Amino acid sequence: MKELLTELLMEDKTLIHVPFGDGFFDIYHSVVVTWIFMAVVIALILFLTHDLKVHNISKRQAALESAVLFLRGAVSGMLGEEAAGYTDYIVTVLIFIGLSNMVGLFGFTPPTMDLNVTIALSVMSIVLVEAAGLVKKGPKKWLKGFAEPMPVVAPMNVLELVIRPLSLCMRLFGNILGATVIMELLKHVVPVILPAALSLYFDLFDGAIQAYVFCFLTSLYIKEAVE
Amino acid sequence: MLNISVVNIVCTILNLLILYIAFKKLLFGRLDEILKKRQQEIDEATDAADKAIAEAQASKKEYEEKISFAEEEKEQILADIKKQGYEEYEKIVDDAKKKGEQIITEAKHNAEVEASRTRDKYAADIKDMVIDAASKIAATKHSTEDDLSLYDKFIDEAVSSKNG
Numbered sequence: 001m002k003e004l005l006t007e008l009l010m011e012d013k014t015l016i017h018v019p020f021g022d023g024f025f026d027i028y029h030s031v032v033v034t035w036i037f038m039a040v041v042i043a044l045i046l047f048l049t050h051d052l053k054v055h056n057i058s059k060r061q062a063a064l065e066s067a068v069l070f071l072r073g074a075v076s077g078m079l080g081e082e083a084a085g086y087t088d089y090i091v092t093v094l095i096f097i098g099l100s101n102m103v104g105l106f107g108f109t110p111p112t113m114d115l116n117v118t119i120a121l122s123v124m125s126i127v128l129v130e131a132a133g134l135v136k137k138g139p140k141k142w143l144k145g146f147a148e149p150m151p152v153v154a155p156m157n158v159l160e161l162v163i164r165p166l167s168l169c170m171r172l173f174g175n176i177l178g179a180t181v182i183m184e185l186l187k188h189v190v191p192v193i194l195p196a197a198l199s200l201y202f203d204l205f206d207g208a209i210q211a212y213v214f215c216f217l218t219s220l221y222i223k224e225a226v227e
Numbered sequence: 228m229l230n231i232s233v234v235n236i237v238c239t240i241l242n243l244l245i246l247y248i249a250f251k252k253l254l255f256g257r258l259d260e261i262l263k264k265r266q267q268e269i270d271e272a273t274d275a276a277d278k279a280i281a282e283a284q285a286s287k288k289e290y291e292e293k294i295s296f297a298e299e300e301k302e303q304i305l306a307d308i309k310k311q312g313y314e315e316y317e318k319i320v321d322d323a324k325k326k327g328e329q330i331i332t333e334a335k336h337n338a339e340v341e342a343s344r345t346r347d348k349y350a351a352d353i354k355d356m357v358i359d360a361a362s363k364i365a366a367t368k369h370s371t372e373d374d375l376s377l378y379d380k381f382i383d384e385a386v387s388s389k390n391g
Contacts, residue, residue: 024232027235030235030239031238031242035242038245045249049253049254052257052258052260054265054268065262068254088250088255092251093243095250111239114235116232116235117239119231120236120237120238123240124243
């Protein structure tokens with residue numbers, strides 16, 4: 001058991017070793033997996049969008065349109081009217097995290113199980129949140145926003161700049177790591193049938209939920225920032 | 228698993244941005260174009276339909292006006308025709324009356340002429356007979372009886388010739 005955890009947590013993540021820089025430039029497993037599913041997703045998009053028509057649409061196009069409109073509708077509902085311009089980015093993040101969580105089904109290690117990926121995602125989120133506020137309110141009002149509702153809470157508001165992305169990053173990382181650890185343990189105890197059933201929950205359901213939670217919170221922060 | 232590598236974080240951020248750009252360009256951009264075109268067509272069709280309805284209503288109104296105008300015109304024409312017919316009737320009756328009067332006048336005149344002619348003829352006949360009788364009387368030797376019988380004969384002749 002301890003060996004398993006050690007193996008999972010301390011395994012060498014390096015996939016592509018760069019001969020200079022003393023390991024600084026090494027490319028990790030997670031990034032390569034991301035590249036693979038990005039290539040697949042882009043190829044899929046190219047296939048799905050190669051023959052779009054205005055009339056007499058194919059079933060493929062109808063499915064694509066309704067899927068995109070559904071995702072957009074859900075995300076823009078979370079963002080609200082004022083921040084509707086960020087819908088496309090949030091949809092992208094939703095798909096990115098969702099797929100990252102689900103590549104476990106295909107035998108890959110989920111990229112979101114790597115802390116670096118979740119850090120990157122949360123850094124992007126907090127930068128976007130603050131940028132949205134800055135663009136909407138202007139520098140002066142944005143700075144004043146830290147002293148609201150009263151100047152006493154200003155340190156808390158500044159701390160939020162760190163706490164928010166940290167909570168986003170750790171929640172995602174912890175959930176996916178936890179799910180993977182449980183699945184690995186389960187595979188050791190019951191090698192057949194049960195892992196398949198629980199995989200539905202941990203890989204598909206939990207993965208989708210975590211992607212949704214991440215996007216929901218980011219949307220909420222953006223919505224708050226532009227109000 | 229827990230070590231943090233700046234290069235990998237940057238790589239992931241780049242991946243995310245690349246994926247975002249790919250989604251934006253390849254998926255949302257293309258799809259939006261189609262949706263926009265479709266929306267445009269729908270708007271155009273709706274506009275055209277609205278326009279057609281407005282046109283139809285305008286022409287309907289125009290026709291209704293025309294129809295009511297035609298009704299008035301019909302009344303007018305009927306009234307005119309009636310008036311004209313009445314006048315014509317009056318004229319014809321008038322003409323007939325005049326003609327009848329004329330005919331009556333002419334007939335009266337003709338009758339008068341005929342009557343005077345007949346009268347003249349009788350007068351001439353009587354005159355002849357008188358001359359004839361006078362000459363007969365003058366030519367014969369006569370007594371009172373003869374004279375009386377002659378007068379009777381003359382009167383008989385005159386009556387029979389008038390009746391005959």
